[in-house]
Every structure is written in structure tokens, then in C-alpha cells.
Amino acid sequence: MASIKDVAAQAGVSVATVSRVLNSHPSVSPGARRRVLAAVEDLGYRPNAVARSLRTDQTRTLGLVISDVLNPYFTALARSVEEEARALGYSVIIGNADERPEQQDHHVRTLLDRRIDGLLVSPADGDSPLLGDVARTGTPMVFVDRWMPGVDVPVVRADGHRAISDLVAHLYALGHRRLAIIAGPAATTTGNERVEAFREAMRAHGLALPDAYIGQGDFQAASGRRATEHFLSLPEPPQIVFAADNLMALGALDAIRARGLRVPEDIGIAAFDDIPWFLHTGPPITAIAQPTGDLGRAAVRALVDIVEGRPPQSVTLPARLVVRSSCGEPALPAPDPRSNV
């Protein structure tokens, strides 16, 4: 592959001049510029990003470590992150943690070894001292969706309080009183917050959230299935199962089907995170939609702000309730049950 030396030789100039042309430095004569450009074209020359990065100490690359690529929520997030980054002249390297802290740390380390300019993380369950260390060394870093308390970096996330309170009001209006939740791992912020918001909203309606109605999940489908099976074996099963993410909702649906029960007649389902498939499940699932695209874009902007030396901003955007029919027919159907995720 042609190097800058080949171009210089072909154009009859020094490598310094070639570099100047390529970086549009002003002091290059029109003639030299023309000859360099011709040589570049002729040789099909493309600058070696590796060499350039070594010299300039920047890679124009962002790292994104997500908890689970198979989760449509994170895929959607990854897509918007990549788009915004590309618009700002950065590439993105995605690492999939698969909800496993060791794998998350593996990716963080590889990304750091590659000297990415900044890191976007949605931390997995379990504590990882590494992330704290990384933040402390001054590597530009931003949390997206989930964050870690005690690590002082900007956080870009959705706030579900309002939407969860709307959800509980909706369920209450439909006559449901026994509401259960499948929680995410306690160590993730999103896991806790959603339970707390749910409990609070129930209290506002004079309802209690008994421990038996709190299932421990790990954001994966299998855990949703297990938790739901347990709910269904209770002497008094809940009327509604609210899953703290979309995959656990899927597992819940499985468990309910396996028992031969119907949704929503026998038991209702709702989920945090709205994804296109929820329109097509039987029945369509009532969900809380996050502004995924906006979150991804805001996260990239915050990170690039840090990278480029501007003051970054934490961002919190509201999630909103999308009512469908998985908890029973709503009294007043929403004008458009389709989410705009």
C-alpha cells in the first residue's frame, strides 16, 4: 500500500509538503498542491490512520460498550450513536459486554489500548473498579442509560418516573390492584430506579408492593421467565407483570404461554423499553418508550464536548407511556398506539 513517501516521490516534493496538502495547510503553492493531488489520485493513496494516530495522539474514534447487543434497545442506541459520531467526524468501536462485568472490562481495556479518544459506557451489573479508575485518569467518558454512583462523569439517560406513574394510573384505572415487577439487577442504576418509581407510584394509589411481587431479573429473557413462573405459582398471583426491560417481558410472555394462560384476560404484561416488535406480539404490549435516538445523540455530543475541551452536560430526557392492549382494553384508546421510537 502506497505511503506518503511514494506520493512525495511521484509528485517530486518532500513528505512535508504532501502532509501539508493533505491537511490543507495554507502555505503550499498551487503547483505543488496540484502535483500532490495528482499523485494521490494516481496511486490511490490513503493516509495510514495508525501512523497518524501515533503522531497526533488522537484516533478520532469513540468506544461504546453496551450491555447486550441482542437487546433491541441497545442496538437502536448503538445505531444513533454511530450516526451522530459519524456526523461529527468520529468512528465508533462497539464492545458487547453481554451483561458480564469481565467481558465489559475486557472491552474497556482493549479500547483503551487502542487509544480511543473517548468512552461511552452503559455499565453492566456487578462492580467494576476499572471504570472508576479510567474515569479518574482523565479519559473522556460518559455514561449512557445506566451509570455508576461515585464515578464522576456526565450521565445521559431517560427518566422513567413520570411514565411509570402514568403506567400505574393506567393499570389502576383498568381495575388492577395486584401489580408485580420483574426488576433488573440491583447493581444497575436502571434496575433500582424502576422498582423504586414503581413502588412510589403504587403507594400514591394506596397500593403496597409486597416482596413476593418483586422478581429478581438480570435483564435477560430467561430470568423474566423464571420470575413469572414464580409469580404464577403464588397462591394469589399478580394481575399484571411489569418487566423492567423488553427481554424480560419476552420471557414473561413465554412463561404465561407455557401455562396456557391468555394475555390480557388471565394476566397482563407491560414493559420498560419500547421496541418495534411490541406492536406485533400477541397482544401488542403496553410499554414505556425511551427517546433512544435522542439519548444516543446527546451522549455522543457530551463525549465529544469533553474530548474537544468544551464543558460537557449531563442530560436527562423523559420516557413516556405507550398504551396498547396487553393489560386490557384502555377506556379511552390512545390516538396512535404506535411508538415513534
Added chain:
Amino acid sequence: MASIKDVAAQAGVSVATVSRVLNSHPSVSPGARRRVLAAVEDLGYRPNAVARSLRTDQTRTLGLVISDVLNPYFTALARSVEEEARALGYSVIIGNADERPEQQDHHVRTLLDRRIDGLLVSPADGDSPLLGDVARTGTPMVFVDRWMPGVDVPVVRADGHRAISDLVAHLYALGHRRLAIIAGPAATTTGNERVEAFREAMRAHGLALPDAYIGQGDFQAASGRRATEHFLSLPEPPQIVFAADNLMALGALDAIRARGLRVPEDIGIAAFDDIPWFLHTGPPITAIAQPTGDLGRAAVRALVDIVEGRPPQSVTLPARLVVRSSCGEPALPAPDPRSNV
């Protein structure tokens, strides 16, 4: 961040010795090794992958350009690719083409600029002379899922002939005669093959595939919706709509719902690509499952074979039919309607 020089100074040796320790070169004295390791630990030193790549001319990184990250089939593929690559000591950088050739080319170029060791591509619709050029320059490259005729690189893919023929037999047995297909873009190999296999299987049952029953899609949900709307407006609509990928099946489901029709009573649906969600749609969708994990792994192995100088192999694995209820109740229900994707 500490460099190899800092480690050398701290350990009281030269950078050469440090490098030898790090690369487990045999001729280093135990004492020196110990001091170097201590210094590495002490400084939290991690080798700079950028510098190393520049010198060794290899990045131990593979590029993967997929057609659409929002398509669960490709996400599953990406996941298995990353896993296998990690097991073999490589990292993966994913580029999302969004079914757009320019965006695909953008990613290919960026990946090449970064001097990835090899490229895994599932080419998008539309011709891209770039890929051919890249292959010709000797960059290690492997096609996965889709390929481009005339570009001489190994192809790792699933063969759907048998499964499609099974599908048509299944539909025929259920009494369906008017079968329609939503094709992928003509320029993609998978697009064409699936239509041809379908046509051939129909002919084997004495059925014709009229042009009106061939919808032109682009592997995106919206095109599946449009094609299905067109089918439904025909004087004699088909009894079954077979979508050449999962997203178009989703679009088809949309269109059918929008007309207030029921699946499978009014019209049946089947899809190429099986994804977890198809178990949960209303009704569960009959689909053709690709051995996605095996495909991803085989593709990585083929690519790494090229990179490391071994002779690579093209691989074709059979897809298989997973019967569910979206085309009517099967006479003999399959023992386990759950796909093992």
C-alpha cells in the same frame, strides 16, 4: 499514560528488554523479567496498540460490515463473529451500512485506513466497485450471508433451497395454492436466490408464481408493508405471503393488521430468517432458520485462515424450516416449535 520507556527506566533495563518480556521472548534473565513485570504492574503500563500496529503492520482487528444493525439476524451474526474473533485473539470493528452502498463504502474505507487485518462483508444492494477493488488488492476478505458475483473471495452462507422446498410442501399440504413472495433487492444474492428457490419449489408442486405475486422489497419493514398492501388489493389476493427476511415479514404483518384481517385465517405469513420474536408474535410465525451462530464462527475462521496464511474455505450450511402457526395449524405439529437459533 506510561510508555515503554518509563517501564524501562523504572526497571533499570532498556526498552528492548521490556519489549522482550512483554512478547515472551525466551532470552531474558529471570531477574530482568521480574523487575520489568514489577515496573509494568507498578505503573499500570499497557502497551500502545497504535504504536505496535505501526511497527508490526498488523492490528489484530477484523472489520465487519453488515447491512443493517436493526435487523436481529445481523445482530446475532455480529455477536457470534465477535465471540469467535475474541477467542482467536482478534477484535472486531462493526460498520453498519443501513442497506446503503455509499455508507457501506464509507465504512470499508475507514476500516482500511485503520489497517484492519481482514474484512467480513455482507454487501448491501447496489453495486460497489470498491469491494471488488479491495479484494483485488489482496486485502483478506470474506463474504458472509450475501456475496457479490465476480469477486473472488470465500463465501460463508446458508443454503435455503431445501428449507424453502420444505416450506412450499408444508403450505401445499395445508391446502394453500396462491403463494406470494416479497423479494429482497435484485442486486443482492440472497434476494434472488430465495425467489428462485421458491419458484422452483412451487413448480415442483405444479404451481406457478405469477409476477403479480412477486413483491419488490428492500429488506426493510416499510417495503414489506407496501408489497403486502399491494397483494391485498389484488382481485385475487394470495393465501400466503412469504417474506424474504424478517423485517419485511414484520411489515407484512402491519399491513394485514391495518386491513383488519387475521393471520392465519384470512391470510398466512412465513419468513426467511428466524428470530426469537417470531415465537411471540400473534400468531407465532413459521420461518426458515439459519444457523446464524455457526455462520458467524465459520466466517471468522475463514477470514483468519487467510490473514494467517492458511488456505481458506467457503462454507455453505443448510437452513431449516421451523413450522409454527402463521400459515394455519399443521396436520402434525412439530415436536418443538422453538427455534434453536
Added chain:
DNA sequence: ATCATCCGTGTAATCGATTCCACGGCTTGA
């Protein structure tokens, strides 16, 4: 005892870019 060999180590070249500094030629102002 002598010479060849081997082992552990350091010096320095190298990868492909960017960029500081110096230099020669030309313009411009006094």
C-alpha cells in the same frame, strides 16, 4: 589453554505520519 558458541542485553533503525525550524528567494518599505 584456546576458540567457538551461546546467552542476555543494549543500540539504533524502522514503521508512516506531523510539525518545528531553517533556508533561500522575493517583495516591500525606508
Added chain:
DNA sequence: TCAAGCCGTGGAATCGATTACACGGATGAT
């Protein structure tokens, strides 16, 4: 006319690693 300044350019240092080569000392064979 001459000094000062500017402009286009090239030489060379530099980023952080790897690795060929050289070298001194110890070991082993004869």
C-alpha cells in the same frame, strides 16, 4: 539600495513500539 518580512519548501525530530545486529562474558569442547 538594503534590511526586514513573508512564503514555499525541505530536513529532521518525534510518537511508541519491534527487532536486527553487535557486544561482552560465561560455558563447553578439544
